[in-house]
Amino acid sequence: MSRGLVDARILLTRPAGQAAALGRMLASRGALVLQRPTLAIEPLPVQAPPTRKPDWVVFISPNAVRYGLPALAGSGLVAGAVAAVGPGTASALNQAGVTVTVAPTRGGGAEALLAEPAFDPAPGQRVLIIRGEGGRRRLQAPLQARGVILEELAVYRRMPAACRLDVPDDWLAVQLDAAVVTSVAGLQGLLAMATPAALEWVMDAALVVVSERVAAAARQAGWVAVTVADGADDTALLAALEQALERQKDD
Known part of the structure; x- marks a missing residue:
């Protein structure tokens, strides 16, 4: 002890x-x-997921996993490459039975994921970001600068507890x-x-x-x-x- x-x-x-x-x-x-x-975390009304399968699906937080996976259930959208912004998010995905392609092993956040060599969406590829409402959106601009096609799905929001x-x-x-x-x-x-x-x-x-x-x-x-x-x-x-x-x- x-x-x-x-x-x-x-x-x-x-x-x-x-x-x-x-x-x-x-x-x-x-x-x-x-x-x-x-803070209290509330799910947002389920939105229709993209109809076209992305090359990458990125989960921004454990809450994105908790509320995003049900929203994507049956869509087949998480059957390909899956990225998590940190070890906690990766752990949530693993516990849900989703194989994580890449995640920072220490720390976390958009910068840490972008620094991972294995996270390498190419120009013209589609990246679906599962996130909360609002937020700093630090991942989007660097990916767009690469020529990546971005789609986003907000699945929860933060409220005063x-x-x-x-x-x-x-x-x-x-x-x-x-x-x-x-x-x-x-x-x-x-x-x-x-x-x-x-x-x-x-x-x-x-x-x-x-x-x-x-x-x-x-x-x-x-x-x-x-x-x-x-x-x-x-x-x-x-x-x-x-x-x-x-x-x-x-x-």
């Missing part, structure tokens, strides 16, 4: 149902875990050791939901995030102790939490 996690109080903010495995991992190592989602961050009084009365935030939208939700007392409580804690972009937004909001995990998967987040707590102890 890791000493750094024993009795550590940790806030997880992922959407409902997406932090359970990490919560169990932390609890098994002696941590005290509070799960308070700051609640009006207020519900922190039990017995938690609020004790120092929070660390919080985990996995997106800028999740960070914005946390800031909007927290009462002044809860905001002071969470901002005094170490913060673990999944990208430099989220880290920059957190620092701009006022966090000082920010640790960037190597990826968004549970193993990477666990390692980052141990690192952040060890750093706290040294300070």
Whole structure:
């Protein structure tokens, strides 16, 4: 059992149902875990998938897998080359029985996928991107510059999880050791939901995030102790939490 996690109080903010495995991992190592989602994920009405089979299908997130595969059921569109933007998305595809052609083994995101030599759609090939509503669309422009034909299917949207961050009084009365935030939208939700007392409580804690972009937004909001995990998967987040707590102890 890791000493750094024993009795550590940790806030997880992922959407409902997406932090359970990490919560169990932390609890098994002696941590005290509070799960308070700051975002809710809602499926969008099923759209008609493209009628022409793409050369590549790219899944942007585990949520794209969760809601995209039913939308594509029976279409045969995921029978060819399949790409995932990170290991968490690749794991979701594998669990659903879909063979992943290429995915970054560490980290994740559009840049990481574009850097993979095996992700090589040629000019004139068709790429179908399964994604959420909105988002930064960092994959599209580089692919279009290659001469790739793009099609997109938005299958979910992010919504505020609640009006207020519900922190039990017995938690609020004790120092929070660390919080985990996995997106800028999740960070914005946390800031909007927290009462002044809860905001002071969470901002005094170490913060673990999944990208430099989220880290920059957190620092701009006022966090000082920010640790960037190597990826968004549970193993990477666990390692980052141990690192952040060890750093706290040294300070």
